Amino acid sequence: MEERRCCGLSLLSLGFSCILLLISFTGSVQAYKNYTVGDSLGWYDNSQKPKLNYQKWADDDKIFSLGDFLIFNTDNNHSVVQTYNFTTYKLCDDDDALSTDTTEWSVADPSATATYPVTVAVPLVKEGMSYFFSGDYDGDQCKDGQHFKINVTHGQGLPESLKSPSEQAPAPNSPDVDNADSAPDTVVNSDFNHPHDEDEDHVKKDSGSISLYVNLLGMKLLVSVILVAMICIF
Numbered sequence: 762m763e764e765r766r767c768c769g770l771s772l773l774s775l776g777f778s779c780i781l782l783l784i785s786f787t788g789s790v791q792a793y794k795n796y797t798v799g800d801s802l803g804w805y806d807n808s809q810k811p812k813l814n815y816q817k818w819a820d821d822d823k824i825f826s827l828g829d830f831l832i833f834n835t836d837n838n839h840s841v842v843q844t845y846n847f848t849t850y851k852l853c854d855d856d857d858a859l860s861t862d863t864t865e866w867s868v869a870d871p872s873a874t875a876t877y878p879v880t881v882a883v884p885l886v887k888e889g890m891s892y893f894f895s896g897d898y899d900g901d902q903c904k905d906g907q908h909f910k911i912n913v914t915h916g917q918g919l920p921e922s923l924k925s926p927s928e929q930a931p932a933p934n935s936p937d938v939d940n941a942d943s944a945p946d947t948v949v950n951s952d953f954n955h956p957h958d959e960d961e962d963h964v965k966k967d968s969g970s971i972s973l974y975v976n977l978l979g980m981k982l983l984v985s986v987i988l989v990a991m992i993c994i995f
Contacts (some may be wrong), residue, residue: 765953770822779961782904786938786969789956790878793828793829793830793916793917793920794829794830795829795830795831795832795882796823796825796830796833797830797834798813798815798818798833798834798909799813799834799988800818800849801820803833803834803835804833804834804835804839804841804895804901804907805836805907806839806841806895806901806902806905806906806907807837807903807905807906807907813853813906814906815906815907815908815909816908816910818909819909819910819911822990824906824914824916825891825911825912825913825914826913826914826915826916826917827885827886827887827888827913827914827915827916827917827918827919828861828884828885828886828916828917828918828919828920828923829884829885829913829924830879830882830883830884830885830892831878831880831882831883831885832881833866833867833880833881833882833883834876834878834880834881835867835876835877835879835880835881836867836871836878837873837877837879838869838870838871838873838874839867839869839871839878839879839895839896839897839902840865840867840868840895840902841865841866841871841881841883841893841895841906842863842866842894842895842896843863843864843865843866843883843891843892844858844862844891844892844893844894844914845862845863845889845891845892846859846862846892847862847890847892849862849863849892850892850894850908850910851871852900853894853896853900853903853904853908853935854896854899854900855969856896860903865896866881866883867879868897869895869897870897870905871897871898882927884923885913886911886919886923887913889912889913890909890910890912890913891911891912891913892908892909892910893908893909893910893911894909894934895906895907895908895909896983897973899938903976907959908952947953951970
């Protein structure tokens with residue numbers, strides 16, 4: 762009899778542990794992230810910030826996903842170029858790059874008599890390798906340490922605010938409608954503002970349905986465990 766009671770209590774404990782695990786899972790959906798490139802040191806070449814190593818910064822326990830933003834804090838003497846073309850990246854030169862695979866988010870102004878701070882927000886909208894560098898001054902800034910590469914994962918997928926109109930409402934009979942694996946082009950809505958967390962919209966919608974399913978599953982599991990435990994105890 763004592764062994765049956767112990768068995769029942771063990772089952773009850775196991776059931777509650779499973780419920781706690783399921784509850785913690787429902788809260789594990791992460792929001793989109795903003796990454797400040799170079800942290801407090803900003804986006805500069807090694808002639809100005811000798812200690813900067815952007816590749817080390819990018820590789821330091823960071824997981825970049827669709828919908829995240831890279832924040833470049835720099836000045837009007839440095840540019841921000843993003844490319845998906847490895848050759849363009851290695852050459853540190855985007856002069857002959859295609860607009861379909863390379864975007865100059867911020868242009869340096871060599872003629873400026875004074876420097877002023879510039880903040881550039883770059884959304885990550887395409888899976889796979891993405892390369893960044895400063896492309897002005899014949900690539901000297903890029904060759905002087907101002908470059909890095911990252912691998913963008915799917916994560917939660919693109920939030921609605923970063924999807925192109927064609928992605929939000931695909932046309933009938935479009936050859937791309939059923940091609941779920943195709944990566945979106947670098948298209949950003951003209952009215953998008955500074956990066957913001959999307960967890961209040963996209964994440965809540967996804968996590969709401971997940972939470973409902975998990976809660977129902979948890980209740981069924983708990984009831985089953987309680988019934989078995991009562992049989993063991995009595």
